[in-house]
Amino acid sequence: MSSERPTWAPRLPRREIARLYETDARGIVNEDLVNEVGYGLFARCRSVLAVEEAYGERKVQCPSCRAQIRSDPRKDKIISCTACDWSLPWTEFRRTTRRKCLDIGGTPELSQTFKQWQANLKRSQGL
Numbered sequence: 147m148s149s150e151r152p153t154w155a156p157r158l159p160r161r162e163i164a165r166l167y168e169t170d171a172r173g174i175v176n177e178d179l180v181n182e183v184g185y186g187l188f189a190r191c192r193s194v195l196a197v198e199e200a201y202g203e204r205k206v207q208c209p210s211c212r213a214q215i216r217s218d219p220r221k222d223k224i225i226s227c228t229a230c231d232w233s234l235p236w237t238e239f240r241r242t243t244r245r246k247c248l249d250i251g252g253t254p255e256l257s258q259t260f261k262q263w264q265a266n267l268k269r270s271q272g273l
């Protein structure tokens with residue numbers, strides 16, 4: 147039985163975002179920096195939304211097979227994937243999110259904006 151822990155994208159260093167703005171203001175297009183900041187923010191938003199879905203909508207994405215799992219986030223419950231053999235107690239799941247600033251907090255519009263952005267991206271890629 148697998149009990150792999152979900153992993154979350156880290157916060158982007160402010161200095162990287164500032165550097166992107168500074169180079170852009172000077173008319174310099176640093177593609178490596180654009181990609182680093184862009185993909186970093188994209189990954190971070192996905193992590194924030196995944197955590198929001200887990201606690202708010204009781205949907206967890208299996209870190210092993212990517213299946214959507216419905217689960218009650220109470221302390222005594224276990225998240226179990228029926229598509230593979232992955233499982234993890236909610237107490238352990240909570241530990242993976244603790245002190246990582248992954249809550250959407252007072253910005254629920256971020257969720258809607260990001261979901262729209264993600265849908266547009268998938269549509270533009272023919273997914």
Ligand SMILES: [Zn+2]
Pocket residue numbers: 208209210211212213227228229230231232
């Ligand atoms: Zn699974």
